[in-house]
Amino acid sequence: MHPEWQKEIFYVMLKYIIYLRDNKLIKSQKYHFILTSHSPFLLSDIPKENVIFLEKGKQVYPEIETFGANIHTLLSHGFFMKDGLMGEFAKGKINEIIDFFQKVEKEQSKEKSNFDVLREAYEDKKRVFWHTQTIIGEDYLKQVVKNHLVEIEKILFKDRAKEKKIERLKAELKRLEEEDNA
DSSP states (O other): OHHHHHHHHHHHHHHHHHHHHHHOSSSOOOOOOOOOOOOOOOHTEEEEEEEEETTTEEEOOOOOOOOOHHHHHHHIITTOOOOOOSSSHHHHHHHHHHHHHHHHHHHHHHHSSHHHHHHHHHHHHHHHHHHHHOOSHHHHHHHHHHHHHHHHHHHHHHHHHHHHHHHHHHHHHHHHHHHHHH
């Protein structure tokens, strides 16, 4: 069922039960309402004390408050999604960048680093890596991946970076000298 419909139907059901109770249309004060679902939208309307969490058929007690909780929190904790809420393909593409960054760092930590193979590999993957970074939807993760890519380039191409910095500084110096002469 569409998430908006789930929320609406559950709300209407709860209001109806409260109406029946308040108007004494339910003869007994003791009644149970049992609902089973995998929907975090429904779970966020129910206090934790009224929820039974099951994992592999056994009751478990996660450290999470359900009532009014953030849907993403409920998904990742309430539904035992230990590997996160990201698709496997996206996670694989992002991890490829992080793994490459770790290889570069490992090589950098050696007493005699040789970046030739890594430079060549990076040149082959650079366009794909940067494209992946630009299409990441989560801003924080997007920035983390960008930082990794910038750091990879600083390490692998520090000579080029130094040359570019020298060029920028020379251009700035020339601009300043021209300002003084004007």
